[in-house]
Amino acid sequence: MNTSSSTEKTRFLAKIDWPGLLILTLPPLFWAGNFVVGRAVRNDIAPMILSFGRWLIALVCILPFAWKPMWRDLALYWQHRWRVLGVSLAGVAAFNSLVYTGLHTTTVTNGILLNSTIPILIVLFGVMFYAQRLARIQLAGLIFSFAGVLTIILHGEWQRLLSLTFSRGDLIVFSAMVCWALYTLWLRGLPAEINRIGLMGMQIVLALIALFPFYLWEQSGSAGFVWTSNAVLALAYVGIFPSVVAYLLYNIGVARVGPVRAGLFIHLMPVFGTILSVAFLGEVLRHYHFIGAASIFLGIIFAGARGRKTASR
Structure with missing residues (x-):
């Protein structure tokens, strides 16, 4: 009995793509910081x-590393132009602009709670539009990880759900989550021969073209950029870590483990948000943080198992 149980455990662990899981652990850390920074500088830097x-x-x-593969893959970008344009507008231009706009009128807590709907939206859109199916263990992983998120955000007191209110900012942030779910699904449809660093560069170029008119509009108005040390540091942070590093790792992770399992890692954001709050704001860890984090990690491990039913029909 013990030998059989040990063998099954070994087989289960062997099915998990550990490198893929590790690659996808860092983006939520940087994105959690992005929410905190976006809220902190809302009065100094206009969202666009x-x-x-x-x-x-x-x-x-990224350009010093991306321009060669960008030039080499131009024919592939053109061949898949609508999908490349879609991921650039949805995941790069729209997602961040909507998040920063929404954080002007909602809290970081609500923003991260809404961010945690991304894995569910990925599953929902995948089933609706791409005929994707989940293995039972991956569905269990989705449930465990989302329950862990709610445990952290609600401080382990589920009755707090009744007192949650959603503002205009919440609706704007939620629309950003829809954009990210679509970005994740569309990203998987791009062929593997497209270099991911070059693709990231092309996405940024297209996003900047789309954002430029909105940038000029905000610069010409009363909103703008207040030159403070905090604002400059915030801009440097969001320009490097949540952008270049996190997006590259997420692109690689989606290619390795698929959109559904990659999307589950978004649930790590409340965990990292708590760690950042303890480290920089002096907040105290509570029992619900540990319970929620354990549930999230358990869900990710379950979702990381390679099931036969996760592929599209």
């Missing part, structure tokens, strides 16, 4: 200026 400045910095960082 923050989004445009973020991607301009990201382009400067």
